[in-house]
Amino acid sequence: MVPPRLTLVSDNTRDKKDAAAGDDAAAASDGALPAALSDPEDVVTPLSPYAAREKLRRLEAILFAASEPLDAKALARGLDAGDDVNALLLELQSEYRERGVNLLRVAGRWQFRTADDLSYLLEREQKDERKLSKAALETLAIVAYHQPVTRAEIEDIRGVSTSPGTLDVLMETGWIRPRGRRRAPGRPLTYGTTDDFLVHFGMDSIKDLPGLADLKSSGLLDANLPPGFTVPSPTDVAALMPDELPLTDDGDEEEQEELALDAEDEPEEPGDAARPPTPEGES
Template sequence: MVPPRLTLVSDNTREKKETPASGASSETRADAPPTALSDPEKVDAPEVQSRNREKLRRLEAMLFAASEPLDVKALLRGLDGDDDVNALLTELQAEYCDRGVNLVRVAGRWQFRTADDLSFLLERQQKDERKLSRAALETLAIVAYHQPVTRAEIEEIRGVSTSPGTLDVLMETGWIRPRGRRRAPGRPLTYGTTEEFLVHFGMDSIKDLPGLADLKASGLLDANLPPGFTVPSPTDVAALMPDELPLTDDGDEEEQEELALDEADEPETDGQTEAQAPDDSEK
């Protein structure tokens, strides 16, 4: 009996079987679209960031070159009409929050200013041409908190008479202005603060003035105040109040009153002349 022959099977067959599978997988990977390029949001993200960065650079340049605070309307001229300027300004403000220069909002407008904790580095010793007196400072505070207010009302609050020169000095600084005329005998002028006042003291609106608690904490008010003592809530309404008249109306009304008086006097004079005419003829 012939013994059976043994045959050896090579591993090449297994490699051949595995090779097509690997080839098929490579073809599959080659045919499959790349996931990174298939997402349009991921493709456009760098472009959107680049455009947004360009808008921030424009705002930064305009604010840096401006000699005075700029409002949103002025800043929009350097951008597209559909850009959200307030959102861009908020982002730019966040970028500068920890730098030597901060982006702040004053009087409803935007401006770069030195950081508050570094202001001592830019102080210059110079001779002031004019220093505000205590009377001027008190008058300025009364106008800021009680506006619109007349000179007589300022004197009533201070308890002493106010020199006309005190108001003139404050108007020369640009911190107060005549608003209108009070609907009262004599039609006295009413005074209020200006945007220059807000810019100089770094306030966005007149409502940022310190209240009663802040004044006590800073030591500007005595701790033992009389009962019922309050600090008025300041308002700075651009429109005239119901008890105010425009500045130009007063002069027009005076001219009309003078004309009315002249017209009222003329008939009386004519009447006397006519009545005297017969007497002259009789003589």
């Protein structure tokens, strides 16, 4: 006698109940309540993730297409009124921190740049049109750390005379500029660095220049330095200093005032004030 064959049938009803119970538990864990049980006054509309992502996408597109660094004011034109552009930029910078392209702030502006550890992938050999001489590099360093500085002051620090062509080369690169004129005899020009200098060397401000400890650790300074040797602490000096005159002011007004004061102090010759004018034709 052949035993009867048994067939197993799944209980779909139980599976459906279990699935419905799981959905309810998930909704409860997310804090979702049925519309009938919720209080309209306590409901707070959360910020749409799509809206936040859209703002980051706008900044990303603008920065990617820009041929030069952009400041926060220029970037804010692509956002809505009231958006915190600085917070969005920091968030975008965080997202790109571990990528092949990083978002950096240089000279107070923002720009996408290749990650430092991947720069070797983009290296290419090309003919150098002009190579800075040792004198030009020394002059550039002096201007960067001692600005505002005159040519005579540069020569005093270097200990040798500086060719006018050296300063011309640095100004052609766009790394230094005439700032003003020193309030001193001859009113010599004062020089300082430019924003192009900061952009080229990847610095946000002139304060990011390496200090004494940084220069020692990188091997750019001898370990046995003379006593009292220090490295100047550069500061942001965009505005003219008290001992500087504007480039457009050659000091003519001050000279006229000095001459007028000297004329007032000079004593008059006796009889000049009482002498009447001589009629024409009389001696």
